[in-house]
Amino acid sequence: MKKQTMLIVTVRASDAVEGCGGVIAKYAAEGHHVELIVLSDAEGAKREPLLREVLKGLGVSALEFADRPGMPLEWSDEDCEWLACRFRSIRPDFIVTHAKEPDLRSPDRGYASAAVMKSYFIASAAGAPCEGLPVSPRQTPMFGLEPTHSEEIGWVPGVLIDVTPFLDQKMTAFDRLFPGDEHRRERCMEQMKNRAVHCSGRGGVTGCKFAEAFSSFGPIYAHGHFVW
Amino acid sequence: MEKQKMLVVCAHVGDFIWRSGGSIAKYAREGHEVTVIALTYGIRGESNGYWKRGGSSADECREIRRREGEEAARILGVSRIEFWDYQDYPLLMTDERIERLACKIREIRPDFILTHDKEPDPYNMDHNLASDALRTAYTIASGAGAVCNGLPVAPRQTPMFGFEPHMTEISSFTPGIYIDITDVFEQKKQAMACCTTQANMSAHYIRKAEIRASECANRGGVSGCRYAEAFSTWGAVCMHGHFVW
Numbered sequence: 001m002k003k004q005t006m007l008i009v010t011v012r013a014s015d016a017v018e019g020c021g022g023v024i025a026k027y028a029a030e031g032h033h034v035e036l037i038v039l040s041d042a043e044g045a046k047r048e049p050l051l052r053e054v055l056k057g058l059g060v061s062a063l064e065f066a067d068r069p070g071m072p073l074e075w076s077d078e079d080c081e082w083l084a085c086r087f088r089s090i091r092p093d094f095i096v097t098h099a100k101e102p103d104l105r106s107p108d109r110g111y112a113s114a115a116v117m118k119s120y121f122i123a124s125a126a127g128a129p130c131e132g133l134p135v136s137p138r139q140t141p142m143f144g145l146e147p148t149h150s151e152e153i154g155w156v157p158g159v160l161i162d163v164t165p166f167l168d169q170k171m172t173a174f175d176r177l178f179p180g181d182e183h184r185r186e187r188c189m190e191q192m193k194n195r196a197v198h199c200s201g202r203g204g205v206t207g208c209k210f211a212e213a214f215s216s217f218g219p220i221y222a223h224g225h226f227v228w
Numbered sequence: 229m230e231k232q233k234m235l236v237v238c239a240h241v242g243d244f245i246w247r248s249g250g251s252i253a254k255y256a257r258e259g260h261e262v263t264v265i266a267l268t269y270g271i272r273g274e275s276n277g278y279w280k281r282g283g284s285s286a287d288e289c290r291e292i293r294r295r296e297g298e299e300a301a302r303i304l305g306v307s308r309i310e311f312w313d314y315q316d317y318p319l320l321m322t323d324e325r326i327e328r329l330a331c332k333i334r335e336i337r338p339d340f341i342l343t344h345d346k347e348p349d350p351y352n353m354d355h356n357l358a359s360d361a362l363r364t365a366y367t368i369a370s371g372a373g374a375v376c377n378g379l380p381v382a383p384r385q386t387p388m389f390g391f392e393p394h395m396t397e398i399s400s401f402t403p404g405i406y407i408d409i410t411d412v413f414e415q416k417k418q419a420m421a422c423c424t425t426q427a428n429m430s431a432h433y434i435r436k437a438e439i440r441a442s443e444c445a446n447r448g449g450v451s452g453c454r455y456a457e458a459f460s461t462w463g464a465v466c467m468h469g470h471f472v473w
Binding site for chain 1: 251406
């Protein structure tokens with residue numbers, strides 16, 4: 001497998017750990033390049049050193065904080081132009097962000113996803129200046145993190161990824177960000193266990209004990225076959 | 229890539245040609261095993277070209293449709309085609325027929341199945357009847373307590389993909405996967421040309437393949453794709469373990 005660049009864009013840095021920490025560790029272990037852009041300042045400047053340390057430990061090689069006001073997320077047209085330039089500069093093979101369905105309980109997540117899509121739209125327009133950076137391809141695939149209440153927002157899993165070997169790495173990072181938050185930890189674990197049941201029992205991935213699920217924003221083109 | 233078994237179940241003989249002929253030819257060319265089950269010949273409702281001829285009869289229609297189906301299957305490289313010769317318009321899938329299909333699934337043990345989409349097609353209820361019957365049959369095949377002539381139980385997770393219907397939007401079809409069929413498109417054209425009883429279909433399905441190819445190339449990054457077929461996906465992708473592959 002060719003080395004890829006995975007770009008994650010989330011409201012908070014902790015969203016990436018909770019939603020796709022296992023996949024970050026997996027991609028990093030396989031030698032892929034993983035970058036994270038955090039849109040809001042909701043976690044506070046004081047936490048930044050800890051977040052940097054934890055994300056780096058998980059395998060994120062570049063972490064940027066856009067530091068826009070959160071709750072609600074304020075993301076202006078200029079911010080979209082800025083993010084478009086970042087897309088052109090990073091040239092990711094694929095992007096992971098929040099689900100594209102509006103999230104009633106965490107509206108910032110829906111706003112972030114919409115901002116990513118709008119910014120990508122700009123990045124792929126040859127006539128948008130973006131500091132003279134080469135235009136982005138039209139076809140970069142995007143995937144949505146599993147929300148806390150999937151059915152409520154109409155989220156549907158499109159890809160399940162076995163993260164069993166990377167569970168410890170993920171939960172070590174998780175515990176540093178949410179020490180003592182047993183409820184949150186349990187929910188995170190239970191969700192991964194349930195997805196693993198789907199991944200092994202319905203997906204035929206034997207030995208899968210923990211999995212992370214993502215929605216896919218578009219159809220599959222690149223493989224050229226049905227089952228792979 | 230490991231050799232796989234592809235099972236195609238269609239309502240009428242022509243369906244496997246228009247809706248999946250390119251993918252069948254591609255898999256066959258790569259050495260995979262392709263089985264086609266045509267539940268009906270489409271004598272009543274899908275042979276309108278034939279019924280315009282003089283002196284038409286159901287028996288002659290059956291013969292012609294069988295020859296057309298066999299010839300198309302030969303051109304595409306199908307390993308085995310079965311004609312179950314049920315009545316069409318409407319297709320009637322009794323419990324017994326569904327059990328027969330379940331046993332057939334256990335016998336073949338396909339790696340994946342192509343059939344009509346699971347969303348309602350308001351223009352062709354046979355397509356939905358076939359799709360529903362296939363899913364019921366698969367449920368039976370994967371139930372360890374179902375008898376099915378003592379054949380080993382089918383796994384729960386066999387992936388299924390839905391054909392693109394004639395009118396996509398009104399049938400709520402959403403493409404989930406595109407297959408580039410550029411290299412085998414001549415075979416698909418020849419196979420479609422076999423179907424003299426539905427001669428009006430070819431041009432439409434050539435255009436569809438061109439449109440799907442432009443999406444596959446420009447939105448999917450499959451450069452050089454000039455012809456493609458689209459299918460819906462019914463389940464999440466688990467097997468690959470990565471996002472982009």
